[in-house]
Amino acid sequence: MALFDVENVAFNSRTSQIIKGISLTIEKGSVTALTGKSGCGKSTLLKLIAGILVPSSGRVLFNGNDIQTMNNARNMNFRRRCAFVFQDSALLANQNILQNLNLPLQTHHPELSEKKRIEQIQEVCEIVKYDRSLNLRPTDLSMGEQKKIAFARALINKPEVLFLDECTESLDRKGVAVIMELLQKFISDGNTVIYVSHNSYFITALSGHIYVIEEGLLTE
Ligand SMILES: Nc1ncnc2c1ncn2[C@@H]1O[C@H](COP(=O)(O)OP(=O)(O)OP(=O)(O)O)[C@@H](O)[C@H]1O
Numbered sequence: 219m220a221l222f223d224v225e226n227v228a229f230n231s232r233t234s235q236i237i238k239g240i241s242l243t244i245e246k247g248s249v250t251a252l253t254g255k256s257g258c259g260k261s262t263l264l265k266l267i268a269g270i271l272v273p274s275s276g277r278v279l280f281n282g283n284d285i286q287t288m289n290n291a292r293n294m295n296f297r298r299r300c301a302f303v304f305q306d307s308a309l310l311a312n313q314n315i316l317q318n319l320n321l322p323l324q325t326h327h328p329e330l331s332e333k334k335r336i337e338q339i340q341e342v343c344e345i346v347k348y349d350r351s352l353n354l355r356p357t358d359l360s361m362g363e364q365k366k367i368a369f370a371r372a373l374i375n376k377p378e379v380l381f382l383d384e385c386t387e388s389l390d391r392k393g394v395a396v397i398m399e400l401l402q403k404f405i406s407d408g409n410t411v412i413y414v415s416h417n418s419y420f421i422t423a424l425s426g427h428i429y430v431i432e433e434g435l436l437t438e
Pocket residue numbers: 231232236254255256257258259260261262263305
């Protein structure tokens with residue numbers, strides 16, 4: 219059984235059909251790139267597969283279960299195992315970095331002591347090479363630093379699947395190298411990556427299946 223089955227998924231806005239009926243399967247341990255022109259629907263498709271957007275028609279199955287109709291327990295399990303790095307980072311502006319990283323940890327691991335949580339937060343910050351204060355708020359950080367925190371937040375619950383939307387945008391070369399090394403380890407551990415990127419160095423290095431979205435449809 220595939221990890222994800224995307225079955226004839228369409229997504230309409232009020233005025234247009236952004237995704238027109240796309241099917242694909244994603245195997246466990248695979249790497250999948252979604253590319254295409256700006257505005258072609260890459261972020262939309264990535265969010266549909268991740269269950270963040272609801273398809274107008276069609277469905278997405280995770281291990282054979284429809285994401286939109288699975289029960290709460292299954293949905294929590296799905297959300298813990300699949301993490302998302304948003305194109306705009308999407309950190310909570312009114313919370314500091316510690317609180318931003320604490321929230322998913324508390325949601326999925328309420329049993330952890332505060333000491334243990336802080337240890338895990340420091341650990342992911344080290345992995346992404348974020349070395350500034352945890353008391354700062356997202357607006358105190360550069361876009362590149364926010365991306366690092368978005369990545370740290372995605373890693374905090376040790377996911378098996380990473381959805382990455384332009385995860386190297388606004389990072390410098392050193393930052394891109396840190397993320398690349400981390401992803402190569404993530405993949406070699408047997409995990410799954412589904413990503414959108416404009417960075418041809420990044421696409422070449424990660425490779426895997428490459429799909430192009432054009433006029434709401436997909437070609438491999
Ligand atoms: N919720 C929405 N309601 C209406 N229109 C939307 C919605 N979400 C996206 N769109 C439109 O759908 C199209 C695809 O948007 P999307 O963000 O998926 O593109 P993209 O390929 O990720 O672009 P970029 O490369 O610039 O990130 C755009 O024209 C956008 O304006």
